[in-house]
Amino acid sequence: MRPFEYTSASDTAAAVEIVTGDPDAAYLAGGTTQVDLMLKDGVVEPRRLVDITRLPLRGIARIGDALHVGALTTMEELAADATVAERLPCVREALLHGASVQLRNMATIGGNVLQRTRCRYFRDPAVAACNKRAPGSGCAAIHGAARMHAILGASEHCIALHASDLCVALVALDAIVHVQGRDGERTVPLTELYVLPGDRPDVENVLVHGELITAIEVPLLPAGARSGYVKIRDRASYEFALVSVAAALVVEDGVIVQARVGLGGVGTIPWRARAAEQVLIGGRPGRALFAAAANAAIIDPYTVEGTRFKVTLAERAIVRALEDLVA
């Protein structure tokens, strides 16, 4: 574990200035992934950590028909929010199904969005072949134990999973990421934040070094919408998803007028299943329609021996998530 210089930031612009100006600097928020990858695994080695946890980027505000969630709001705080419980059940359920209470008290919403896409081979420096750690070195996971790996957006270069539960709901809801950089602020739709691994799995998002997420804007679902989060995993609690589904439906006069479907446990990025949504919209809720939507959701999966089961599991999970909403 390489030594690093620790700084606690008290001003957002100053923190952005420091990290932007130093290619070996990184932000530290809740630390649940960053400290793990640095101190425990030794696979991420910034020389300077700028602790942002004391910056005034915490809290939840309703502005019009959206929730503005400060980047340093914790997962527990967002899960406890009354508007989230009432209008965004899929967000609340995704949060409460993600990690333990201890981790949720530490982990921030901004950090959750920017958690590393990672797998056990990436995390083990004794494994030589990892295109994410050492571009061009290969991928050990493809011929390894791949049960926890991705099938969508994956390729022979990388099958590491984006393990967030929350982001599955947030991509389905068209959340917007507010970013502050040295030259000012900008917004990025969450669905456009992540970059598919392609042949450069070390590049995970469109942010430039030093840009800081300050808030996440989550549009509220219409008052009559139903939404939920289904997570299938190897143990009942405190476990990553094999497959998960965030789904939201608005049904008027027996016809689906709005549908949102996000998939977790299967994607190299939090996955938006737009093809499934297109099948649902205009249809009448029921098993036949849901099965057709599920069938459309999984396009060109890249599977290896350990992940082949996920195609069928994902389709069934989608049907179940949708049936739960209209039950």
Add this chain to the structure above:
Amino acid sequence: MSACSVTLRVNGSSARLEIDSRVTLLDALRDHLGLTGTKKGCDQGACGACTVLLDGRRVLSCLTLAAQSDGREVTTIEGLSGEDGELHPMQAAFVRHDGFQCGYCTPGQIMSAVALLEEGRAGSDEEIKEFMSGNLCRCGAYPNIRAAIRDVAQRPAT
């Protein structure tokens, strides 16, 4: 050089430490302050043995840098008992219900259970199971751990 100066406020006492920036709160408690009640299990955020309260909320001290805890209020298992050494009701309940075998995960279980009650999440066995899932017990003392928590949760507040 990567040293930093940190003031840790633990169980009502204050201590100033000059430590390497890489030191976790867990190692600061155990190796620098001699508070070995908090246990190092997986040291990687997977087992909950290192659970402490930070500003009243349960967190994992193995994934918290000591430097991040500067000036914040830390409560460890040593801080639960009364001044005369009287056990905290949760500690007493764990003894009464035999809520452990080897005892290694116990300080983390108890710290988590104390927070669980504060959070109002001990209303049923299902709730206790779900919201204690971050604390693993490889001896499998879960039924007795739940019985201890249920016992304290059902007592009238004093």
